[in-house]
Amino acid sequence: MSARDRETAVALARLAAALDGAVLGLGTGALAVATWMKYLVTSGQLRRIAAAPAAAIPDLRYLLAEHGGDQPVLAAVRGQVRPVPLGTYIRPPGSRELCVVAQHTQMCLFNEWRGIFGWTFDLHALFFKSLKEQIITSFRWVPFVLVDPENMTGMARVKLDGATQPLPLTNVYHKLIPVESTPYTLFQTIIGNGYPIALLDEEKILPVGKEITAIGYCQPHKASVEISSCPDLPFFLSELTKDEMEAELSSRARTLFWATVVLGTMSIGLLGFATYRRWQKIKERREARQAQEVFRQSTDDVTDQASDDEEEGGEIGDGQLCVICLRKRRRAAFIPCGHLVCCCKCAMIVERQFEPLCPMCRQDIRYMIRIYDN
Ligand SMILES: [Zn+2]
Numbered sequence: 547m548s549a550r551d552r553e554t555a556v557a558l559a560r561l562a563a564a565l566d567g568a569v570l571g572l573g574t575g576a577l578a579v580a581t582w583m584k585y586l587v588t589s590g591q592l593r594r595i596a597a598a599p600a601a602a603i604p605d606l607r608y609l610l611a612e613h614g615g616d617q618p619v620l621a622a623v624r625g626q627v628r629p630v631p632l633g634t635y636i637r638p639p640g641s642r643e644l645c646v647v648a649q650h651t652q653m654c655l656f657n658e659w660r661g662i663f664g665w666t667f668d669l670h671a672l673f674f675k676s677l678k679e680q681i682i683t684s685f686r687w688v689p690f691v692l693v694d695p696e697n698m699t700g701m702a703r704v705k706l707d708g709a710t711q712p713l714p715l716t717n718v719y720h721k722l723i724p725v726e727s728t729p730y731t732l733f734q735t736i737i738g739n740g741y742p743i744a745l746l747d748e749e750k751i752l753p754v755g756k757e758i759t760a761i762g763y764c765q766p767h768k769a770s771v772e773i774s775s776c777p778d779l780p781f782f783l784s785e786l787t788k789d790e791m792e793a794e795l796s797s798r799a800r801t802l803f804w805a806t807v808v809l810g811t812m813s814i815g816l817l818g819f820a821t822y823r824r825w826q827k828i829k830e831r832r833e834a835r836q837a838q839e840v841f842r843q844s845t846d847d848v849t850d851q852a853s854d855d856e857e858e859g860g861e862i863g864d865g866q867l868c869v870i871c872l873r874k875r876r877r878a879a880f881i882p883c884g885h886l887v888c889c890c891k892c893a894m895i896v897e898r899q900f901e902p903l904c905p906m907c908r909q910d911i912r913y914m915i916r917i918y919d920n
């Protein structure tokens with residue numbers, strides 16, 4: 547791990563552990579809430595797809611008429627892709643198949659980060675790597691319809707505009723063009739930056755004759771029916787059947803549900819622990835304050851004897867002199883380290899500092915107690 551990574555990791559760990567893990571607890575809680583929201587969205591989508599009728603293409607018009615005619619109806623239809631009657635199609639470069647949608651992608655692939663010492667793990671790369679990929683895409687499509695796969699009668703026009711869902715495209719062309727290395731790439735390798743190793747050239751199409759399911763809003767369009775995407779659903783055109791879509795969504799919902807349970811439990815545990823630690827600290831502080839009070843009273847009691855101490859100054863052995871003033875007898879022990887190195891007055895001066903530390907071992911001082919010889 548490089549020094550830069552170590553700093554990042556340490557900063558993340560410190561942030562997570564801040565306030566006895568309360569920050570981590572709140573973060574986990576926020577994640578649990580976000581997962582729960584996703585679960586609600588997914589189960590809502592599942593309910594809508596389950597409720598949408600699956601209709602054969604020739605029956606679509608009756609279905610619309612049943613629902614009052616002009617209102618769009620959410621329905622699922624399965625059919626074969628065809629260009630519109632008398633319409634055109636696309637012949638993609640690099641393939642003999644005819645299609646109605648062609649998507650060309652060029653992606654720049656970067657090598658994994660690997661400095662001269664062979665490090666393969668880079669936290670920064672995890673965060674910033676995605677920025678390095680460049681994608682150039684051309685997207686072409688012609689109007690197309692779905693026809694009933696059984697008897698080839700009836701058709702549903704597909705309205706692709708505004709659809710954000712992924713399309714069931716087939717990969718027909720796929721080429722990796724290596725990028726030649728130059729002295730500059732060598733330099734980049736040494737300083738540990740990613741450098742382009744290849745250009746990925748891809749052509750994906752929606753071929754004529756492919757059987758797909760369309761789930762979306764159906765409404766009458768001229769002599770036929772038009773189906774358009776429902777923005778709330780994760781599917782529009784898909785290779786999956788309606789049952790498979792439901793199965794996929796219900797397994798996704800199940801995963802999200804259990805993730806929420808696990809994250810929620812973790813968050814409650816972490817926050818509970820943080821609260822407990824906080825409460826303990828408050829208790830400790832209160833105890834320390836009480837001990838301080840007792841110490842102060844006891845020193846008040848002995849101020850009268852203080853002169854005795856000074857008088858006996860001559861008789862005190864070196865090992866018993868206060869390490870600060872070097873005049874009085876050691877009387878105050880620091881808790882928790884237990885060092886008896888200061889007289890009461892000096893101990894009080896030490897204790898009043900912003901961060902009281904034992905002058906002997908530099909440990910934190912929580913409170914002091916007065917020691918009596920007899
Ligand atoms: Zn002293």
Ligand SMILES: [Zn+2]
Binds near residue numbers: 883905908
């Ligand atoms: Zn000490």
